[in-house]
Amino acid sequence: MTVVGPFVKRRPPRFWVVVLAAVFALLQLANVSGRDTPDTKNYLSYALSLRGANKHEAAAATIDYACAGRASVARRDQSVDVVHFREPSPARRVVEECRRDQWGWVSKRLSAGQTAGHTVPFIPPRFMRIFEARPGYPVLLVPFITVLGVKWGLWTSSVLITVAGGVLAFLVLRTLRAPTVAALTGQALFYVLPCGTTAIRPTTEGLLLTLTLAALWGCALALEGRTRAATALVGGSLSALFAVKHSQALFLGLCLAGACAVLGVRRGGLRQPLRRLARPLREVGVVAACGVAVTLLAAKVLGYPSESESLQDLLTAHFSRPDRSRPWSDFLHLEVNFWVEWLRRELWQPFFPTALLAGAWGALRQRPDFGVFLVAGALTGVLNQAGHPDINIYGDRLIVLAWVLPVVGLPLLLEQVVRPRVRGLDTVPGPPRRDAGPNTAMDAGTGAGLDAGVAR
Known part of the structure; x- marks a missing residue:
């Protein structure tokens, strides 16, 4: 099998499938962190819980990941800001503020006894129930x-x-x-x-x-x-x-x-x-x-x-x-x-x-x-x-x-x-x-x- 053009060698379709997939994967190295959504914290803490982490351990790892993502985005945004691009990176400040904010909510809810289920209580209990009913993605993440x-x-x-x-x-x-x-x-x-x-x-x-x-x-x-x-x-x-x-x-x-x-x-x-x-x-x-x-x-x-x-x-x-x-x-x-x-x-x-x-x-x-x-x-x-x-x-x-x-x-x-x-x-x-x-x-x-x- 061939692809159009006299200068392209004969390759089976699976070769081009792999090439496209590999190129796409390599391009994703441009953004390893900072792609998470607000829901990511719930799914990640669920997966960490399935792996055996307790609520505090799962919260720590999840908050570190989310805050590192915010810091990465803030650093990139500041580097192209026409006014502030020469200023020091805001990454450390963003991480500290993010951790303080996230731990404030989580600690308060854990102290109040909100420890049921697999998800760390980043959100109210009724909202958590929606994510508790979605184990498929966390199970996939575990390995x-x-x-x-x-x-x-x-x-x-x-x-x-x-x-x-x-x-x-x-x-x-x-x-x-x-x-x-x-x-x-x-x-x-x-x-x-x-x-x-x-x-x-x-x-x-x-x-x-x-x-x-x-x-x-x-x-x-x-x-x-x-x-x-x-x-x-x-x-x-x-x-x-x-x-x-x-x-x-x-x-x-x-x-x-x-x-x-x-x-x-x-x-x-x-x-x-x-x-x-x-x-x-x-x-x-x-x-x-x-x-x-x-x-x-x-x-x-x-x-x-x-x-x-x-x-x-x-x-x-x-x-x-x-x-x-x-x-x-x-x-x-x-x-x-x-x-x-x-x-x-x-x-x-x-x-x-x-x-x-x-x-x-x-x-x-x-x-x-x-x-x-x-x-x-x-x-x-x-x-x-x-x-x-x-x-x-x-x-x-x-x-x-x-x-x-x-x-x-x-x-x-x-x-x-x-x-x-x-x-x-x-x-x-x-x-x-x-x-x-x-x-x-x-x-x-x-x-x-x-x-x-x-x-x-």
């Missing part, structure tokens, strides 16, 4: 921080999670028989678009993106007739999402089940739409629907915070104010205001909506059946944002899952431009699988087969 320490353990885990997301974008596109150049473009887009910028932060969004792409890979395999692999990926992704953030497992299960229903209606009408689907797609729909049911039941049995509790968290600024007496009315009012303001800001700089529309067009035009699944996966980001209509939340990380639409859709849109320029890049396209059902993406003339070494 990294044990072997590499807090700073490099968090950096390494974040890089690997983000690299995995890019590789999954490549695998999704190759499973859809896109040219290797298009699939590599999808991997690169994952790294350079805001999804990569967000995934690299030491918090849950990277895992949410990666697991959502894994589920979408399962949907692509279902369209190829590979039932066992498809259901394993979708079911496994939903299970892992439940441990990372159970509301996201609920959203993804609902959206994938809805996508299967839409495909069934398209193929056979409104009566019993799932029966109109090929067996792999039908089973994906069943797995997704079961995932929704299991998520709701397990959250109830485990006593996870309810939607009303999450609503009060939002409307009381993380329980720092009295509960609202009419939370749903206030929420709906805020919801309308949020989306009006969000749309105004996006139209001011319309890159995101343009990328979404172009991605949806590429996916639905080139691979209509998979396009329905891709739009469903992106919709989970919109649902996540709709559940937290706070315009001031750290960046756009709540809606970041919507970026999977341009990551996969844009390379498909460019496919017709790329394919005629490619020579010897892909294997000869094979006939569609008999059990895959009618699907434009699987037509014999639409693309190349998977590279066996990468796809498997």
Whole structure:
């Protein structure tokens, strides 16, 4: 297999996948610290507790990491400040102030007996319960921080999670028989678009993106007739999402089940739409629907915070104010205001909506059946944002899952431009699988087969 150009040696696709991943990882050395969000402290202290640290030890290590990050950012900002760039570094002062502030809150809460659970009490008890219900990311962190320490353990885990997301974008596109150049473009887009910028932060969004792409890979395999692999990926992704953030497992299960229903209606009408689907797609729909049911039941049995509790968290600024007496009315009012303001800001700089529309067009035009699944996966980001209509939340990380639409859709849109320029890049396209059902993406003339070494 080759890449376009007479001066480029013949290399298998996996070589370029590794090159892109390695380049991305090396670039992340530019910012090893200072990427943490307010939530990072909760996840890190949870992981340290799982490793065996007591509350004081976990608090000390977490505060040191967070304050070192603040100092790093302050030092870099001051070095380019047009007025203060010649002054001494503020790092020491920032660390001292940060430690004094953080220890003041933690010591007060520990002295008051707030020692339950795994998370160090940086936040009120009701807010802590939300993080206590998300063990997946802290469990993943444990081996990294044990072997590499807090700073490099968090950096390494974040890089690997983000690299995995890019590789999954490549695998999704190759499973859809896109040219290797298009699939590599999808991997690169994952790294350079805001999804990569967000995934690299030491918090849950990277895992949410990666697991959502894994589920979408399962949907692509279902369209190829590979039932066992498809259901394993979708079911496994939903299970892992439940441990990372159970509301996201609920959203993804609902959206994938809805996508299967839409495909069934398209193929056979409104009566019993799932029966109109090929067996792999039908089973994906069943797995997704079961995932929704299991998520709701397990959250109830485990006593996870309810939607009303999450609503009060939002409307009381993380329980720092009295509960609202009419939370749903206030929420709906805020919801309308949020989306009006969000749309105004996006139209001011319309890159995101343009990328979404172009991605949806590429996916639905080139691979209509998979396009329905891709739009469903992106919709989970919109649902996540709709559940937290706070315009001031750290960046756009709540809606970041919507970026999977341009990551996969844009390379498909460019496919017709790329394919005629490619020579010897892909294997000869094979006939569609008999059990895959009618699907434009699987037509014999639409693309190349998977590279066996990468796809498997």
